[in-house]
Amino acid sequence: MEVVEDKKILLEVKNLKQHFNIGREDEVKAVDDISFSIFEGETFGLVGESGCGKSTTGRSIIRLYHPTSGEIQFDGEDVTKIKGRKNMNQFRRDVQMIYQDPYASLNPRMKVKDIIAEGIDVHGLAKNDEDRTNRVNDLLKTVGLDPSHGTRYPHEFSGGQRQRIGIARALAVEPKFIICDEPISALDVSIQAQVVNLLQELQEKEKLTYLFIAHDLSMVKYISDRIGVMYFGKLVEVGSAEEIYNHGLHPYTESLLSAIPLPDPDYERARTRITYTPEKGDDKERSLREIASEHFVYCSEDEVEFYRNKLSTKKEQ
Secondary structure, three states, X not given: OOOOOOOOEEEEEEEEEEEEOOOOOOOEEEEEEEEEEEEOOOEEEEEOOOOOOHHHHHHHHOOOOOOOEEEEEEOOEEHHHOOOHHHHHHHHHHEEEEOOOOOOOOOOOOOHHHHHHHHHHHOOOOOOHHHHHHHHHHHXXXXXXXXXXXXXXXXXXXXXXXXXXXXXXXXXXXXXEEEEEOOOOOXXXXXXXXXXXXXXXXXXXXXXXXXEEEOOHHHHHHHOOEEEEEEOOEEEEEEEHHHHHHHOOOHHHHHHHHOOOOOOHHHHHHOOOOXXXXXXXXXXXXXXXXXXXXXXXXEOHHHHHHHHHHHHHHHHO
């Protein structure tokens, strides 16, 4: 999949496969030959139902899993081939992750200031104890918490506050790229918007690039520049947030869009939800193909014209 753009590509994933239990009856193709790129300074949303391979993709990029095959180019270097402690440490600084569960991702035995400072200590970023404390206090202020909170333990905070601590920990090593692995799914709806707004403010201030993983297409549309839709380990559609949300073409994308609830009881009663059932026994060779400018759909060569006509019809309505 190629996109002609003046922007710099910070992350490029090429034909990534992440399989588990290889060669056994229960082999799982969690990520099955996907390719996409993320430009510097943008937010790329990755959306799909639970179990489709979104989080596995994020974990493969950050090297929590070693990919079965494929390339992951970050800032021009293939991260699957990084050798040596020094190079790996630099990669760990450049790429950070905010985890889904703000309860499980923080060590309950550590004070907040030590949780946030772990990366600072590992990478030797603080000159002395005073500098370390100042850095932690600045990070707490940045994410909307009080510096006095540093002496407390994670159990003393709400879910939204814990996620802010997780964000501060990710920011501590001054990364270029952050993988947000469903960072709001475990939070109350009233808190979700606060965390998303904070992420957007930080992106602008720190010039960050995000991979934002979620299953809520309406929230992904709000925060993302471009969106990739995943289904059973495959990317089935990629395009701008507006294009995917307003003119989604793949039947699975349409099924996701039809499931977004709207605050209108009459509309909800009358609407028809689309259920996607993939065809079986079809041996057509499919890949991401460009239907319109920067809008790609997973289809065969002979289906391209069908999707182009479908897009024209949608835009006329």
